[in-house]
Amino acid sequence: MKNHYRNTISISVAYLFLCLFITYVSSQSLIRQITDDVNTNLKEDVPYVQKHQEILSRHYNVSNSKTVTGMRNRRPSTYSYKIETNVVDKFETRPFTVGGYNWILHVYLNGNTKDGGAGYVSLYVEIDKSGFVDSAHQEVYADLRFYIFNRNERKYFTIQDTDVWRFDAFNTMWGFSKVLPVDTFKDPKNGYLYNGEHCEFGVDVIVPTPFEESETFSISSSSDKYTWTIQKFSTLSKDLYSPVISLGGKKWNILVVPAGSGSGRGKYVSMFLQLSTNQRRAYEYIYVQVKFRVLNQGKLSNREREFGVWYGRSYSWGTVDLISFDDLRDSSKGFLVNDALIVEVQLEAISTTKYFP
Template sequence: MAILQNTGDENEVIVETRDLFPSHLFKIESFSLLSEHGIDKYESSEFESSDYKWKLIIYPNGRKTETEDGTDHISVYLAVAETSSLPACWEVNAVFSIFLFNHKFDNFLSVRGRVQRFHCLKSEWGFSKFIQMETLKDPSNGYLVDDICVFGAEVFVIKNKGTKECLSLLKVTDSFKREFKISKFSEVGDIWYSEEFKAGDHKWKLSMYPKGSGEEKERSVSIFLHSVDLERDSSCKKIKANFYIRIKNQLIDGAHCKNGGSHWFSTLRVALGCSRFIPMVDMNDPKKGFVVKDSCIIEVEISVQATVR
């Protein structure tokens, strides 16, 4: 069972027991002789974890501070090693556990804190009150047997390689409108593209399939609005836009066929519109007014509402 405990440091820690051996072990024989030989601080050999070099620092009589000459606890710290080889203003964010082997129960005492920021001004973190001296030195507790104790460490570095996302919501005041006239409509091939245009600080273009696309081939005219930015710019992930596409009726003022709404454009859906925009028979019927003198007029209206980068 894990226990939340305050060890006297800045942060509370999780104390638990574990059967699994830690990644790195450090054995001390004749532990009692450390004090007799005046060794108040011992640094372990370096070990590597997550592409960084580390070392354990053990204070058998507790870590002395400006306000304390020591404590009744053993202090254990983890430090970044070989800092001189790291770049200027280096920083490592890591969560780590420090272990103490229990010979009696064949398991480990584990003390784990929250994520800590190691950097050039603070290259070590740990626990000033890792375990009470009285508890450690009592052989019946199993931590110090035949004057031998075994410490361990595990380090997990949090690397900042994850996806970073920023949602920007925009206050829409006016929508962008533009018309495109397609002359010689009967001579357009399978697809027509408009020139690129800018709306809401983003680039767009229209595409029309006069003879339909996909399942609407030879049945309906298909029209789509494309986000040029999403096709080309990897920094832009999604764009939410309210848009309408209209084919103007040139015989009846104010009457036209339209499609659109509020939608999310994304890198997986760079084009949105309608494959069944208007039946081909209606589009090509001169009495309907959508094609007059072999020309049609397409109007697009866009207001960008949000972007994700």
């Protein structure tokens, strides 16, 4: 009996190990299968030319998100290429000059199979690298737009990249291997082939030149302020200008309108800050953050207005309702004491624009 019991245990243990081994092998196979599936799903089509070359301005795996397509009315502005036969499936134009360099448009009617463009029309533009003075270092950046004319809509199917394309002696040719499905292109009903075998392609090559003029706009804080005591205020009937004052490196005048201005006329005292002439250059705009105050001479709260404005089209900004006549007449409020009104302008921030050159 004991021997039979031991034999039964031995068989059970062996069977248990066998099950564990089968489970482990199956799990490893499953993991490998899942990993292979994931890696397969992560692969992306490469739409650009010359995969064997280093793509310097961007990586081809993320270029799809930067591709824009659509229909547009405007004709190509750089070069147009009309083909009246589709017996040949690969074409290239004569060189055309843009930005001091010679370029060639390449058209594959049945797709560039070497670049993964099978089943698609492929379009590229090539730069003549002999134009590089120093082939080891010189480079050219260009914006590219490719076109296919659609006779039905009288518009151009357009494809472009939102990024710029970098050309140098080692990367002379860029474009799209998958522009338009060949079936779509060759079906006469779609309008890309017309009058039998006629079709039209185009390209815009834009070589930007470095800017020669620029400007830098900045805003700096300020603690400059000017306090102005106006005597015999109740006897004033005309607008009153302060002496020329300096705030934030600029010259200004304060304008007080005792009778009020605009919607404040007859009810409020109005006040403005005016930029003196010749304090800004032509087309320059100056941004200012400023506070207007009527100081309370009874140690109570001041009357204050704050605003941010642009000086450019206008040289004068302010408030039409700084303080009411009723508050001035009420001596208990402490704004007009011994017929003296104290106003203040505090500059909190002002912009500066630097021009180059």
